Amino acid sequence: MNLHETLAELQSLADEKVRKQHLKNGARENLYGVKMGDIRNLAKKIKVNHALALQLWETGNIDARMLAILILEPKKLSTQEIEQMVSSENFAWAADWFYNYVIKDLPNKEQFREKWMNSDDTMLARAGWSLMSGRIVRAPQGIDIDKTLKRIELDMADAAPEVQWTMNTTLAQIGINHPHYRDQALAIGEKLGIYRDYPVSKGCTSPFAPIWINAIAARSK
Secondary structure, eight states, X not given: OOHHHXXXXXXXXXXXXXXXXXXXXXXXXXXXXXXXXHHHHHHHHHOOOHHHHHHHHHTOOHHHHHHHHHHSOGGGOOHHHHHHHHHHOOOHHHHHHHIIIIITTOTTTHHHHHHHHTOSSHHHHHHHHHHHXXXXXXXXXXXXXXXXXXXXXXXXXXXXXXXXXXXXXXXXXXXXXXXXXXXXXXXXXXXXXXXTTOOOOTTOOOSSHHHHHHHHHHHHO
């Protein structure tokens, strides 16, 4: 499939309910509103096609970018391309897909963590804190958790909302995975109060760090 054919296929799969939901969640107007399952099925049909993926990304269309994430070859992306792609996508769902399908498994991802955490670019900073959260869970050796908690306590309240989300995830993962720091993480969460009143669907856990930490800790007992 070429670019024109792929975009036509995506457009034919548009669902107005999905489009409205994405717009409600902060998406820009450049999207069709394709269900996640339909994007995955189309990716399976196309298989890996790095050149097409780059063309799809350049359209700026959210559905096209989410499809691109599934069919590109991460190892073929240069450092500059990765940073440009992270920086250019501000819709959280697409940004999270890029993190989970591309960045998280890069063998050289550690080069980005502190650099991005300290970036003035909102989406790079958001991804940097996602990388920190991943280190806290999977490979905490060498991470100064005390320093990380202090930075969260000092900076999270004034961070951009997009960055707050992944900083908060880092705070919660510290409390969940490192019992020695649990009381400190709970205290910081209570002090900051971020997401305290976040609306949560029935059966879901609140992103408010103290509730999140206590809920997961209770399940592990």
